[in-house]
Amino acid sequence: MKRIALVGMPNTGKSTLFNRLTGGTARVANWPGLTVELACSRILLGAQMVQVFDLPGIYDLTGGAEDEQVAQRFLSEASLDAVVLVLNACQLDRQLALALQLKALGAPLVICLNMHDEAKRAGISIDVAALSAALDAPVQLLSAKYGHGLAECKKAIEGIFSQPAQKIDFSHIPHTANSANLHAREKQLFERCVQQAPTLNEGATARLDRLVLHPWLGLPLFILMMLALFQLTYAIGTPLQDLLEAGLTWFKDSALLPATASLPSFWQGIIVSGLFDGVSTVLTFAPIIFLFFCLMSVIEDSGYFARAAFMMDGLMSRMGLDGRGFVMLMMGFGCNVPAIMGTRVIRDHKARLLTMLTIPFSLCSARLQIFLFLSGALFSPTHAPWVVLSLYLASILIAMLTAVLFKAKFKSNEPFALELPPYRLPLLTHIWRRGWGEARDFLRLATTMIVLGVVLVWLLTNFPNPQHSYAAIISDFLAPVLRPIGIESTLSIALIFGFVAKEVVLGALSVITGHEGAALATQLSHTLDPVSAYSFMLFSLIYIPCISAIAAIKKESKSNLYTVFSMTWSLGLAWMVSFVFYQSARLLGF
Amino acid sequence: MNLAQLPVGDTARVVTLSVSIDLAQRLVALGLRRDSVITVLRRGWLGGPLQLRVGGTEIMLRRAAAQQIEIIAIDMQTKAQTATQAPTEMNPAEVIP
Numbered sequence: 272m273k274r275i276a277l278v279g280m281p282n283t284g285k286s287t288l289f290n291r292l293t294g295g296t297a298r299v300a301n302w303p304g305l306t307v308e309l310a311c312s313r314i315l316l317g318a319q320m321v322q323v324f325d326l327p328g329i330y331d332l333t334g335g336a337e338d339e340q341v342a343q344r345f346l347s348e349a350s351l352d353a354v355v356l357v358l359n360a361c362q363l364d365r366q367l368a369l370a371l372q373l374k375a376l377g378a379p380l381v382i383c384l385n386m387h388d389e390a391k392r393a394g395i396s397i398d399v400a401a402l403s404a405a406l407d408a409p410v411q412l413l414s415a416k417y418g419h420g421l422a423e424c425k426k427a428i429e430g431i432f433s434q435p436a437q438k439i440d441f442s443h444i445p446h447t448a449n450s451a452n453l454h455a456r457e458k459q460l461f462e463r464c465v466q467q468a469p470t471l472n473e474g475a476t477a478r479l480d481r482l483v484l485h486p487w488l489g490l491p492l493f494i495l496m497m498l499a500l501f502q503l504t505y506a507i508g509t510p511l512q513d514l515l516e517a518g519l520t521w522f523k524d525s526a527l528l529p530a531t532a533s534l535p536s537f538w539q540g541i542i543v544s545g546l547f548d549g550v551s552t553v554l555t556f557a558p559i560i561f562l563f564f565c566l567m568s569v570i571e572d573s574g575y576f577a578r579a580a581f582m583m584d585g586l587m588s589r590m591g592l593d594g595r596g597f598v599m600l601m602m603g604f605g606c607n608v609p610a611i612m613g614t615r616v617i618r619d620h621k622a623r624l625l626t627m628l629t630i631p632f633s634l635c636s637a638r639l640q641i642f643l644f645l646s647g648a649l650f651s652p653t654h655a656p657w658v659v660l661s662l663y664l665a666s667i668l669i670a671m672l673t674a675v676l677f678k679a680k681f682k683s684n685e686p687f688a689l690e691l692p693p694y695r696l697p698l699l700t701h702i703w704r705r706g707w708g709e710a711r712d713f714l715r716l717a718t719t720m721i722v723l724g725v726v727l728v729w730l731l732t733n734f735p736n737p738q739h740s741y742a743a744i745i746s747d748f749l750a751p752v753l754r755p756i757g758i759e760s761t762l763s764i765a766l767i768f769g770f771v772a773k774e775v776v777l778g779a780l781s782v783i784t785g786h787e788g789a790a791l792a793t794q795l796s797h798t799l800d801p802v803s804a805y806s807f808m809l810f811s812l813i814y815i816p817c818i819s820a821i822a823a824i825k826k827e828s829k830s831n832l833y834t835v836f837s838m839t840w841s842l843g844l845a846w847m848v849s850f851v852f853y854q855s856a857r858l859l860g861f
Numbered sequence: 862m863n864l865a866q867l868p869v870g871d872t873a874r875v876v877t878l879s880v881s882i883d884l885a886q887r888l889v890a891l892g893l894r895r896d897s898v899i900t901v902l903r904r905g906w907l908g909g910p911l912q913l914r915v916g917g918t919e920i921m922l923r924r925a926a927a928q929q930i931e932i933i934a935i936d937m938q939t940k941a942q943t944a945t946q947a948p949t950e951m952n953p954a955e956v957i958p
Contacts, residue, residue: 280890330890335883364916365892393917454894476919477902486906581921585909588923686884687926688891691912691919 272313273321273432274349278342278373279357280366281328282692284385286310287701288357288415289325292425295704309345317429324349332372332441336685338618343441346378350436353428354378360390360397360412363465368457370406376439380408381427387412387420389693394468402464416698476574476693483578493579500570501605504562505636511558519551540733541726549725552772553718556608556819557710563602563609565706571616572697577689590671591678593617593687596626600670603633607816611823612709619685627824628681628837629673631816634666637773638816642808644777648792649804658805662812669813669844717822724818728771732764742767756810756849757803766810772817802861806853813845862934864899864911865927872900873932880929892916898935 279285293312310325326345327338334340346354356373358366363384373380384390384397403410409427413420483489527547531539570576580594587597595617603610610630617623634642639659646658732742746753746763753763761783768779781787786794799807815821815838825834867873875897878885892915893899902919903912910921 331886334886334890336887359917362892362917365890365918368890395917451895454889480903480912484903484912489906577921581905581910581912583909584921584923585905585907588909684883686881686887688884688887688893688920688922690891691921693919 273316273319273352274324274436275321275353275355275428276324276326276345276349276351277355277357278326278346278369279328279385280330280359280362280369282690283328283357283359283362283366284415285328285357286325287698288355288383288385288413288424289323290701290704291415291418291421293323295700309341316425319429319432321352321428332369332376336618337620346439347441348438350438352379352434352436353381353431354439355381355383355424355428357383357385357413357415360384360387361393361395363395363397364461365457367460368453370408371453371456371460373439374406374408376441377437378439379431379434379437380406381424381431382406382408382410383413383415383420383424384410385413385415388414388417396466398464398466402460405460405464479694480578483575484582489582493582496570496575496579497601497604500563500566500602501636503566504559504605508559508562511562512555515555515558516551519547519554523547540729544733545726545729546722548729549722550718552725552819553714553721556606557714559606560609560612560713561706561710563606563706564613564709565702567602567609567613568702568705569697572695572701574692574694576616577691580689581691590674591682592626592629592674593622593683596622596629596674599626600629600633600667603630603635604666605636607631607633607635607820608713608823609709611820611827612713614827617685619683621681622683622685624828624833625674625677625681625683627827628677628840629670631820631824631837631841632666632670632673632813634663634812635773635816638812641773641776641811644792645795645804645808648795649799649801658808662808665809665848666812669848673840673844713823713826716826717819720822720825721818724821725771728767731767752846755854756846757806757853758810758849759798759803761798762807766814769811770815770818772819773811776811802853802856805856806849809852810845810849813848814842816841862932863928864901864913864922864930864932865924867901867932867934869901869904871934872898873934874898876931876933878930880926884926888922891920892918893920893922893930899932 277285277289289310289312293314309327312323314321314323324345326342329339329342330336331339332343354373356370358370370380370382382402384399390397397412399410399412409430411420411424411427413424415421483492485492523543527543528539531542534542570579576595576598579598582594583597584594587593596614599610599613599616602613607630610633611627614623614626614630617626642659642662646655650658728742730741731745732740734741742764743760745767746760749763750760753759758766761780764783765776765779769776777791780795781791784791784794795804821834821838824837825831828834828837862873864873864875875893875895877895878888878893880888888894893913897915900914901911902914904924905911905921908924910923911927913920913922
C-alpha cells in the first residue's frame with residue numbers, strides 16, 4: 272500500500288484538504304514513538320489503496336515545538352510515497368521556504384496552493400508553471416474548501432507514485448532562523464512567480480477588525496458572543512437532552528426494569544442504578560459537547576477566536592496564561608467538560624496543563640442550579656442575586672489565583688506569536704464534522720471512567736443499606752474535617768453524589784431529607800443558616816466539578832498523576848477557602 | 862527604535878531580531894525577518910499584544926517581544942508613495958482605532 276502525508280503550516284486549510292480527500296473518514300492512529308495521535312485514513316486513488324496521514328501544522332522543519340518534532344519524527348521514520356505540501360496561496364511570500372526545504376531534502380513533493388479563491392480575490396496571480404519548474408515538483412492550484420482543483424491534485428499525487436518511497440533525512444538540515452540563504456531564494460522565487468496588487472485587498476477584514484477589536488466596543492461584543500454561545504448551546508441542547516432522557520427513561524421503565532425484575536435486588540440495582548444510569552450520564556453530555564464544538568468551530572473557523580485571544584491576552588499574560596486560555600475559561604461557565612477538551616487549541620503542553628487546572632473552577636451551569644436553589648431558600652430575595660454574583664466572582668478569582676500560583680511550575684515554552692487569519696465563512700460540513708468528532712471521542716474515551724464512577728457512588732450510597740450506607744459511614748468519618756467548615760452529614764452525602772454530576776445534588780438532597788422542591792427549601796432553612804449554606808456553596812463550587820470533567824482532564828492530559836494533582840488541589844483549596852470563610856464569619860459573630 | 866515604539870498605523874523595516882531562538886524561528890516562519898516591511902495595525906488594551914501586518918500575514922505579538930525587535934521607521938515620503946499606489950481604502954492611517 273502507498274503511503275502519503277499532508278504537510279503544511281497552520282491556517283493553510285490542510286485538514287480541509289484531508290477531509291476532502293478522505294470524505295471525512297478519518298481514524299486517529301498511533302505512530303510508534305509519537306505521543307500525539309495522527310489523523311489517518313485509507314482511500315482509493317486511481318487503482319491504488321493509499322494511506323493518508325494528516326500531520327500537525329508546522330511552521331518550520333527545524334522547529335523545536337512539540338508539533339514540529341512530531342512532524343519531523345514522522346517524516347524521518349515513515350517511508351512516504353508522496354509528501355503533499357499545502358501552502359496558503361495568499362502567503363507564499365513566507366511559505367515557499369518550506370517547499371524549498373523539503374525539496375532540498377529530497378522529499379517526493381506535490382505542492383498544493385490552497386485558498387486559491389482568496390488569492391484571486393486579493394489580486395494575486397501565480398505563475399504555476401514557473402513555480403513547478405523552479406521547484407521541480409508538480410504544483411496545483413486548489414480551493415479545498417470548495418473542492419476546486421481537487422481532481423487535479425489527486426492526479427498529481429498519483430503521478431509521482433512511480434518514484435520509490437523514501438524517508439527524509441533531517442540530519443544535515445540547517446537551522447532556518449540563521450539561513451539567510453534560504454530566505455533569499457524564497458524571496459527570489461516569490462518575486463519571479465507571484466504577481467500581487469500593490470497592497471492586498473483586505474478591506475473587509477480590516478473593517479470588521481475596527482469594530483471587533485475596538486478599544487471600547489470589543490469587550491462588550493466578546494461578552495455578548497460568549498453569552499450567545501451559552502444561550503445557543505442550551506437553547507438547542509436542553510431539548511435534545513430532555514428528549515434523550517425521555518427516551519432513556521422509557522427504555523429503563525419498559526424494557527430494562529421488567530427484564531431485570533427476576534434478578535436479585537443487588538444485581539438489578541447495579542445494572543439499573545449503576546451501569547444504566549452511568550451510561551445515561553455520559554449520553555446526556557453528548558448533545559452539549561456536540562453543539563458546543565459546532566459553535567466553537569464557527570468561532571474558530573470564522574477567525575473570531577484569534578481576535579478574542581488578542582483582546583484578552585494583555586490581562587492573561589500577567590497570570591501565566593494567554594488569551595486563548597481566557598476564552599476557554601469563559602466557555603467553562605457553560606460546561607467545564609468541553610472547555611477542558613477545547614484547550615487543545617493551545618499547542619504547548621505545559622501552557623495547556625495550566626489552563627486545564629483553572630477551568631474546573633468555572634462556575635458551570637450545573638453548579639448554578641444548586642446555587643440558585645440554595646440562595647433562594649436561605650437568603651432574602653434582595654440578597655440572593657448578590658450571593659450568586661459573589662460566587663461568580665469567587666470562581667474567577669480562584670481560577671486566576673490558581674494560575675498565578677502554578678505559573679512557574681507550568682511555564683509555557685511556546686514562542687508566542689499567533690496568526691490572525693482573515694475572517695472567513697465557516698463551512699457547514701466542517702462544523703458538523705467537528706461537533707460529531709468531539710462528541711464521539713468523548714464517548715469513546717470517557718465512558719468507562721464515568722460509568723465506573725456512577726457505579727461506585729451507587730454502591731457507596733446503597734450498601735449495606737440506604738439508611739446506613741458506606742457513604743454515611745464515610746461522611747461520619749469525615750465529620751471532624753467537614754464540621755469546621757459548617758457542613759453537616761446530610762450535606763456531605765450530597766457532596767458524594769455531587770461527584771457524579773452536580774445536577775444530581777438537589778435530587779440527592781431530596782432523597783436524603785425526604786422532601787422535594789419548596790418543602791426541601793423550608794427543611795434546609797431550618798437545618799442550615801446562611802453562613803453554613805454559603806460555606807457549602809463555596810465548597811461545592813471549588814471541589815471536584817464532576818466525574819465527567821475528571822474524565823475529560825484525564826483524556827486530555829493523558830496523565831494519571833496530573834489528574835490526581837488537579838483533584839487534590841481542588842479538594843484542598845475548597846476546604847481551605849470554606850474554612851477561612853466559615854470560621855471568620857463565625858468569629859465576626861454571624 | 863524598537864517595534865514596540867512604532868506608532869499605530871506606521872510602517873517600518875526590520876533591522877534585527879534579538880528575541881529567543883524559538884521565537885525568532887517562529888517569527889521568521891511567519892514572515893517577520895530582517896528587512897521585511899511591517900505595519901503596526903493596533904495595540905491591545907491593558908498592555909496587550911500588537912497586531913502587525915507583514916506581507917500577506919497578520920500576527921499578534923506581545924510587547925515584551927516587540928521591544929526586542931530593532932526597526933527603522935520608513936519615512937513619510939516613502940510612505941506617501943506607497944499610499945498613492947494603494948487603493949485609498951487600504952491607507953494604513955485609516956486603521957487607527
